[in-house]
Amino acid sequence: MYKRLPLFLILFFIGQILCKAQVPGFFMKEDKRKVTLPFYSSNSLIILPVSINGSTPLNFLIDTGVRSNILFSKTLGDALDLEYTRRIKLVGADGTEDLMASVSPINNFDLGPIEGIFQSLLVLEQEFLELESVIGIPVYGILGYEFFKYNPVKINYDDGKIIFYKSGALKWKPLFYRKVNMEVLDNKPYINVTVKQKDGSVLKPKLLIDTGANHGLLLNRETSENITMPSLFIESALGQSLGGILYGYVGRIDYMKLANFKLDEVLTSYPNETPYSYVIKESGRSGSLGAEVLGRTRLIFDYQRNRLLVRKAENFYAPFQFDMSGMSLKKIIDDDNRIYISEVRPGSPAGRAGLQAYDEIMVINKVPTFIWDLAEINKLLRSDPGKKIELEVRRYDGDDVSKYTDLKFTLILKQQI
Structure with a gap:
């Protein structure tokens, strides 16, 4: 004969269930130890389809470098019938531009076996579509801290998969992974x-882990007089941010150790100091x-235990190659x-060949451009010194x-750094 549970225990369990249901975060829909999400990767950036409040899935960038979820288009937000409660001012990464965003406080995100409940969205009032022009596919927003805060998340760049674990899983370090203390x-x-x-x-610098940035190592010289530029470097645009294009220099360091895994001749960005510094x-x-750098590893983010678990990926020892054409x-x-072509570096192979900014590329090595992915073209332009490219x-x-x-x-690729 079964004993009846005391009333206070029944109320306690009900309270626990209700509390969990009311906590903003990302959770598995079914009670499993883990679920797998395939992702699209462009230059090791992680892109997942996300449905917002039952919408058609939209491509979102998974970005550990941001605190909040962001939607890049107010027009799209209005079309999704998002409700807004207030407006806030954001500062772009270059520190020179203020961005206004509307706050949509309560939304549901559907990622198949995972859902994000009670999710806040910052909706940019000024359309930001530059990521598509750089990555080559439409990207409509960013998932940030909320995706990682409760559950261990494994990113397998080799297979293009994210494994999302139950919050209590992975108490022990998996085989072949090394632990790095993470704050x-x-x-x-x-x-x-x-x-x-x-x-x-x-140096032993403190670094932000930024899955949403396409650089390798970035060092801010204004933070320490011990950060020195190498003798060989080039001036370049470093990347596209919400606030505009970041400019600075690209060079190499001798080596970097991550979890005692050694990476040689790492391409390193040195951005110019900005008001955001x-x-x-x-x-x-x-x-x-x-x-x-991160795309050469397998990573497990475990925010609850303040640790990053790292393992070498198949391409860990591949040389770091910078664009050898001189054009963006x-x-x-x-x-x-x-x-x-958005930019041509003076004195580069592209510059000496006579190519100019705003030239539209129609054919590459006798193959029409519409057949190429942008990521494939960029890979070609950093492939082998001496390679001949016909445009x-x-x-x-x-x-x-x-x-x-x-x-x-016709241009001949040349290694410049």
Whole structure:
């Protein structure tokens, strides 16, 4: 004969269930130890389809470097019938532009076997569509801290899969993984690594782990007088942020150790100081680790236990290669796969060949551009020194797209750093 549970225990269990149901976060829909989410990867950036309040799935970037979930378009937010409670001002990463965002406080995110409940969204009032032009596919927003805060999350770049674990799982370190102490401050994860610079000095900088940044190692010189530039570097645009394009320099360090795994000749970005630099200084960090390094590993983020678990991926020892053409490419945001040159570095192979900014690339090595992915083209342009690249481009006469000249160019890739 079964004994009856005391009333206070019944109420306690009901209270526990209700409390869990009311806590904002990401949870598995079924009671399992883990579930798997396949993701699309572009230059090791992680993109997942997310349905908002029952909408058609939209591509979102998984980004440990941001605190809040972000939607890039107020027009899209209105079409989704989002409810807004207030407006706030955001500061772009370059510190020169204020961005206004509307706050939508309660939303449901559906990722198949996972759902995000009571999720707040910052909806940018100024359309931000630049990620599509850089990545090559539409990206409508960012999932940040909320995705990681309760559950261990394994990112397997080799297989293009995220494994989302039950919150109590992974009490023990999996085989072949090494533990790195991780500190979560202001909803962002930080670790310390070892860096040997080209002048022979050794640093142990505190770095933000930033899965949403496409650089490798980034060091902010304004945070420490011990950060030195290598003698060989080039001036370059470093990446696209919400506040605009970040500029600075790219060079190499001698090596970096992550969990005692050694990476040689790591490409390193040195951004120019900006009005936003005070935020970086106040955080105590000296830079960040981006997808170019993280994509060479398998990672387990375990925010609840303040640890990052690291294992080498198949491409861990692949050399770090920078663009060897001297031109930056972007996709025209329309239904066609059209690629144009956004910038040409003076004195580079592309510059010496005569290519110019705003030339539209029509054919690469006799293959029409619409067949290429933007990521494939960028991979080609950083492949092998001495490789010959044949381009057919269309050069327009000012803003009149009906007037143009079709031209042919040949350039030879050359390693510049």
